[in-house]
Amino acid sequence: MPTSPRTSLGRVLDDFGPTLLDLVHGRPQPAGDIGGVVIHDPRDEAAYPSHAIVLGVAVYGLREIAGLLRDLGAHGAAALVVRGPVERDESLAEASAASGVALITLTPGASWSQLTALLRMLLTEGDVGEAGVQTLGGVPSGDLFAVANAVATLLDAPITIEDRRSRILAFSGRQDEADQARVATILARRVPDGYLRILEGRGVFGELYRSDRPVHIAPAAVDEGEAAIPRVAVAVRAGDEFLGSVWAAVREPLTPDREQAFQDAAKLVALHLLRHRAGADAQNRLRADLVSTVLEGGAGAADALDRLGLVREPTVVMALGLSGQSGDHAQVAAERERLTSALGIHLDAVQPRSALALLGDVAYAIVPVPADPAAGRERAAQIAGNFMDRAGQRARAVIGIGSVAGEPSALGRSRTSADRTLRVLLSGRTHRRVASIDDVYIDSLLLELRDLVAVHGDEPAGPVSRLTAYDARHGSHLVETLRAWLDAFGDIPAASAHVFVHPNTFRYRIRRVAEVAEVDLQDPSVRFALMLRLSLA
CATH class of the missing domain: 3.30.70.270 (Reverse transcriptase/Diguanylate cyclase domain)
Incomplete structure (x- = not known):
């Protein structure tokens, strides 16, 4: 998987930790491209790209984790992620130091599929477009996580960038300084339904859609007794199109200068969202063309x-x-x-x-x-x-x-x-x-x-057509009788039970089938032809 030059393990930890990821052992260098993400499967011989992040989905226990760290060192992996919590142990520290592989834990409650999707989005930033890193407002073009961190620095508050359906596109660091609703939002990559209902009931989204100014939201607790802090949100637009919104969790009201900076930042976020969307569209078209070529x-x-x-x-x-x-x-x-x-x-x-x-x-x-x-x-x-x-x-x-x-x-x-x-x-x-x-x-x-x-335009003809025409004229059930008899391999009791008639009545109908269709039902080739014709009907 190709990656942008700025995607290092240090960058991953800066963007996702400690809300999702926590470094247990190792000292990841700030530089050095991540080569890809690999799911560890003990029964499969994986192909490890250089400097990969390996997800130990079912790796538990100190001995198993230490052994895998040593194995991954031989493959030049950058980090091993296991489900937390993991105690800090000397054997793990030694294995991490000897292998050069950092040990990271995934926060309880976060799913592996969520982590995979986030890593995939982060690692593919900047893959499509012209060579060299373009910037918008001093931030790498389309890099939504870098934008979120930049806005967080301006406001001194943790930030989320959300799409029109309140799904998380990117988030800044320091999310642990916010409340439980924000942490749940990051883990699920979307705003929780309970919190959304509160906001909708207060008319927050209607105000957000109408206003170009930041909207102040009073604290909202989903569960009784849950701590909550206020929010400030601003709409992100491109012309008349509503692209999404930026949300800041703030303990104190924004100063007029920071409120203006927040409003100005929304315009920059709009440019990055458009660049991100254009890059994603271009990447999807390129991948579709390549896959189509392969399939030919x-x-x-x-x-x-x-x-x-x-x-x-x-x-x-x-x-x-x-x-x-x-x-x-x-x-x-x-x-x-x-x-x-x-x-x-x-x-x-x-x-x-x-x-x-x-x-x-x-x-x-x-x-x-x-x-x-x-x-x-x-x-x-x-x-x-x-x-x-x-x-x-x-x-x-x-x-x-x-x-x-x-x-x-x-x-x-x-x-x-x-x-x-x-x-x-x-x-x-x-x-x-x-x-x-x-x-x-x-x-x-x-x-x-x-x-x-x-294609040949063949007109229906032959025994089945004669039976169909006879049923249409007399209101009989000869085609149904023939199908049941063939499906039951000539077993009269079973076939008659299937169509709910007496066996003697069924025998009479089968004789009429042979007479009207003008066929010998004892001939195997005739039976095969009839079965095929009925299947094509």
Whole structure:
């Protein structure tokens, strides 16, 4: 993962600690680029970029942590993050010093996915754009965390920058000086619902939308007896567009000079938000173009893989789509983007060497897997299944898994099989939410046969058409009878029970089926042809 020159471990700790991260052992140098973020998996041989931050999601105990520190030293890692609290121990101090790897703890209550998303945002700042660091108001362009810290210095108060939905885009240091509601906001990366209801009930947001001046908010405690301090907020606009807001937790009212500085800072924040949004849009377009080139599987696939930073190893294509896409188009698009972002965070955590892009209505992921086809499909199904479990039953997403591609030129075939699988899942022919082409191969063939019939413009004819016409004229149920009989492999009691008629009545109907359709139901080839025709109907 490419990073900007200013993203060092010291910068990470300055921005995220002590609200999220706490340095236990080690002395991170202020310089030195972070090479990426890796999730430690004891069962997987990870590829460690130079100077990586390693997340020890399931690493516990002094002995296990000390052993991992020593192992990571051989890979040139910068830091190991484990779940706090961790006692300061001599063995950990020695392991950290010997390996040169800093030991950091993640605050209880903060999730690994939140930390991964924040690190990803911080490490990718400045990746898109012209060479060299551009500045706006003396702050690196688009660097929202640096902007938050600059505003915090002006106001002598902890700052958050929020979008229009009260989600945290960036925050300054010194958040531990604020109240519990602010700490909960940082941990969840959005303003808590209880606090939002209080603000809405007071009409704070209406005043914020209408005014260009800072809005003063009295202390608001979500729980009885909870300490709270006042807020000052100012809207961030670009022309008539409301981009978000900046919030300061202040114990004393702002002086007139600081209030004016806060209002002026909102204009600078607007420029950075626009630059940040433009950079994100450009980066998404670039990634989408590269992923599209890779999925074509042509001569440019290998070069596009290199530019995506993917290791040349066996990969598989996953295709994510939304089932039941009726309703408001904007809501469907927002849901698709939300699930794509969630899948990106999931892949960052479990398989960080993946690439993901939303192309049209489908999100495609290129995921490294074991070379053995069976093992590769199993690994891909496991990753996709875990994501769907976390997304929950309310998510309307389905994921089709393609074939394992041993080389870049084979990724085109993997995408094709992923698309075929996704089509079956979206057609409703199965209740699966995750499947590979092997799981739905027959259904895929039937859909393609139906397309072929439509292309040729074949008119319905033959035995099934005669039965359909007879049912329409006489109000009978011969097609239903034939389908039940074929599904039951000729078992009269089972087939008659399925359609709720007496077995003798069913036998009579089957004889009429043979007479009207003019077929011999004892002929296996005839039965196969009838089953195929009914499946295509």
